[in-house]
Amino acid sequence: MRDPNLPLIPYGKQLIDQSDVDAVVETLHGDYLTTGPSVEGFEEALCERTGAKFAIACANGTAALHLACLALELPKGFSGFTSPITFVASANCIEYCGGSTSFVDINPNSLCISIEDLERRCEEMRPDVVIPVHFAGIPAAPEKIQALASKFHFKIIEDAAHALGSTYSVDNQRYEVGQCAHSDMAILSFHPVKTITTGEGGAVTTNDPILAERLRRYRSHGITRNPELMKANHGPWYYEQIGLGFNYRITDLQCALGISQLQKLNSFIERRREIVARYNDAFSRLDSIITPPTPSGTMPCYHIYPIQIQGASRLEWYKELKAEGILTQVHYIPVHTQPYYVEKYGNQTGQFPHAEQYYSTCLSLPLFPAMEDEHVQRVINAVMKITEYVSS
Ligand SMILES: Cc1ncc(COP(=O)(O)O)c(C=O)c1O
The missing domain is CATH 3.90.1150.10 (Aspartate Aminotransferase, domain 1)
Known part of the structure; x- marks a missing residue:
């Protein structure tokens, strides 16, 4: 029998200290609760940390996957591959966007998608997008997946929900997961059991300015204020909804916590x-x-x-x-x-x-x-x- 005085040990848990509490309280006293300077600050800090050019913070990792898939603007019925050993969200984002989901077996030596199996499956059925999962934080050989993407012409969204802080080397060069050195986009999750937390929260990183613009637009209802994308312009209040997006915004409160967590x-x-x-x-x-x-x-x-x-x-x-x-x-x-x-x-x-x-x-x-x-x-x-x- 367990000594009842011994505390239960959960499988995962956030680490919040006084500086995190102070950061959130300071934001509560400020002018913005949502979409204010902390969101931009968190996005900048994520870019600095991962080395990606753009980071788009959003409501959670699932929303990040959905946004990433939407941003590819693939035709209905497109084909997406992912790993079977993942949380359902990695596959569901293909379904949300009207795609058809197939799986590729894992390599027991990495617990990530098997590169050999991926190649075999690509020969049978050309995917439009592959979503490798860096399971448990183990990088899923992004450079090998990118080599297959060049051969079979698919897009890559790295599901890096587990892998903020992981790195991998190719030819003695070190890469951060989330840097998108070998992918179109990567997604992160900031759920409390993840490496850093914002309560709920997520982000997409990319080096592509076109994808970054679409990610921001789909995060906020498909609305733009960019004169180059609008059909008209009635004045400074004017905006246009040019596609179907969502409210996947993250709050300033969450991002204040995210900035503080990222420092640790x-x-x-x-x-x-x-x-x-x-x-x-x-x-x-x-x-x-x-x-x-x-x-x-x-x-x-x-x-x-x-x-x-x-x-x-x-x-x-x-x-x-x-x-x-x-x-x-x-x-x-x-x-x-x-x-x-x-x-x-x-x-x-x-x-x-x-x-x-x-x-x-x-x-x-x-x-x-x-x-x-x-x-x-x-x-x-x-x-x-x-x-x-x-x-x-
Ligand atoms: C591999 C993986 N992808 C995506 C997600 C979705 O992230 P979120 O819970 O922030 O929506 C999770 C969450 O557990 C995950 O483990």
């Missing part, structure tokens, strides 16, 4: 990496679990720590960890097996065997920068205890 990103990354190193040290020799991969050339800032349970029931592990006060989560139920996608596309179980095999054993252990050393040790001790128990 390096310390968040460092703490996440420290915890991952401690877990890896403790677990890498165990036969009972497989630890998350670090593909060569990648420097992930892990958003989650998904282990794969070997030779025992994942449900049993889940329950045993919960009995120790350690809350875990399963990332993810393969999206192609969700009833919506099965009913619409007739997807079959067994279609993406690596994704399905991974799902059958995966479990994410707690990982967040506010975790104290003693919490990390409690997780390690519990894993050791369960390993002994289930293998005896």
Whole structure:
């Protein structure tokens, strides 16, 4: 039985300090609650951090995916590919825009979309857009996907919801995820379990000024005040709605928090990496679990720590960890097996065997920068205890 005085350890949690609180309170006392200087300030800070030319902050990561897909202005019925091991939002944005969603199996050595499978699928059915997911913060080989994009002429939206702070190297050159060095756009999420938070929030980054203009326009109802895009101009109050957009704006309050959080990103990354190193040290020799991969050339800032349970029931592990006060989560139920996608596309179980095999054993252990050393040790001790128990 767990000592009832021991606190529950969640699988993820925000880290908010007094400077975050002060930043939000200061904004509350200011002139703008929404679409004011903090939104622009946050967008500039995101550009500075990622190295992308433009950042468009919005209501959440799902809205960012929707905006990115809209900004490509693809014809109805277009074809989009993504990974089955992701949150449903990565696929849903294709559906929102009237596209047809297909999946590409994962590579078990990266847990991201398999480049070989992607090439094979591109030969069968030319996609218009591919949405690779940097799962758990592991960069999904963007440069290889870009090489396939040149060959098969598709657009790339990186789903970097997990991967702010991750980097990867190509020919000894280091790239930030979100820099869009090998894609058209990248999206970020600032949900509380993500690397930084704005409560709810998201952003799209890009280096393309045309996409940036469309992203801003679709974020606000499809409205423009740009005289070059309008049919008329009745005066300084005038605007035109030239397409169908949404209210996907983010508030100044949220962006004040985002600016403050971004200033601490390096310390968040460092703490996440420290915890991952401690877990890896403790677990890498165990036969009972497989630890998350670090593909060569990648420097992930892990958003989650998904282990794969070997030779025992994942449900049993889940329950045993919960009995120790350690809350875990399963990332993810393969999206192609969700009833919506099965009913619409007739997807079959067994279609993406690596994704399905991974799902059958995966479990994410707690990982967040506010975790104290003693919490990390409690997780390690519990894993050791369960390993002994289930293998005896
Ligand atoms: C991979 C991935 N993409 C997109 C999203 C959507 O982000 P949000 O929750 O900010 O809408 C999430 C959220 O969990 C995610 O994990």
